[in-house]
Amino acid sequence: MSMFMFWQMNRVNALRGGTEMTKNVLVISTNLRKNSNSEVLADSFARGAEEAGHHVEKITLKDKKIAFCKGCMACMKLKACVMKDDAIEIAAKMHDAEVIAFASPIYYYEMSGQMKTLLDRANSLYDSDYKFTDIYMLTAAAEDDEHATDRAVGGLTGWIDCFPRASLKGTVFAGGVNDEGEIDGHPALEKAYEMGKSI
Numbered sequence: 695m696s697m698f699m700f701w702q703m704n705r706v707n708a709l710r711g712g713t714e715m716t717k718n719v720l721v722i723s724t725n726l727r728k729n730s731n732s733e734v735l736a737d738s739f740a741r742g743a744e745e746a747g748h749h750v751e752k753i754t755l756k757d758k759k760i761a762f763c764k765g766c767m768a769c770m771k772l773k774a775c776v777m778k779d780d781a782i783e784i785a786a787k788m789h790d791a792e793v794i795a796f797a798s799p800i801y802y803y804e805m806s807g808q809m810k811t812l813l814d815r816a817n818s819l820y821d822s823d824y825k826f827t828d829i830y831m832l833t834a835a836a837e838d839d840e841h842a843t844d845r846a847v848g849g850l851t852g853w854i855d856c857f858p859r860a861s862l863k864g865t866v867f868a869g870g871v872n873d874e875g876e877i878d879g880h881p882a883l884e885k886a887y888e889m890g891k892s893i
């Protein structure tokens with residue numbers, strides 16, 4: 695959606711006196727393999743949000759360079775990380791989004807290492823005037839047991855707890871998918887689409 699359409703939709707809503715506003719939605723797909731299952735979940739969520747009229751941007755970490763956080767804490771003073779890689783721009787987009795949906799494969803019953811690294815590198819958001827309030831988590835795992843996602847969701851909740859205006863609004867889990875693209879036709883895709891549509 696262009697910025698013009700985004701502005702126009704907000705204006706139409708305002709003229710109608712409606713409370714439903716177009717939201718800035720950031721979908722962050724953290725897997726690194728092609729034909730990723732969790733990325734298809736991310737795409738379904740994004741499609742739903744877009745069809746509901748929101749301004750949606752999807753980022754994939756596939757082509758990004760994001761180093762580990764060194765814990766120097768310079769970000770607390772400077773309000774930005776001193777390590778100049780792709781985490782800087784993504785943290786800025788996270789700051790400005792009202793809704794953030796993370797998609798991750800389950801690795802050893804946790805979120806992907808690259809997702810955790812991104813959260814750490816976005817430490818400049820802590821105690822900032824961040825906009826995000828609604829957080830979603832979309833996961834895929836080989837095991838078809840919804841508890842396979844518990845620690846990953848728990849880990850994200852730990853992050854959310856550090857941002858008092860934000861809360862976890864929903865999760866979608868696709869279980870029983872291991873091979874690339876195996877998620878095709880999985881009922882979780884419809885769930886992710888409907889969740890995106892309902893924000």
Ligand SMILES: Cc1cc2nc3c(=O)[nH]c(=O)nc-3n(C[C@H](O)[C@H](O)[C@H](O)COP(=O)(O)O)c2cc1C
Pocket residue numbers: 725726727729730731732733798799800801802803804834835836837838842871872873874875
């Ligand atoms: C390093 C690694 C660890 C994994 N750990 C788990 C696990 O703990 N439980 C599980 O059910 N599947 C596990 N899997 C399988 C993935 O979650 C599964 O293949 C998933 O579909 C990957 O999603 P993606 O296609 O988005 O990368 C693991 C896969 C890898 C590569």
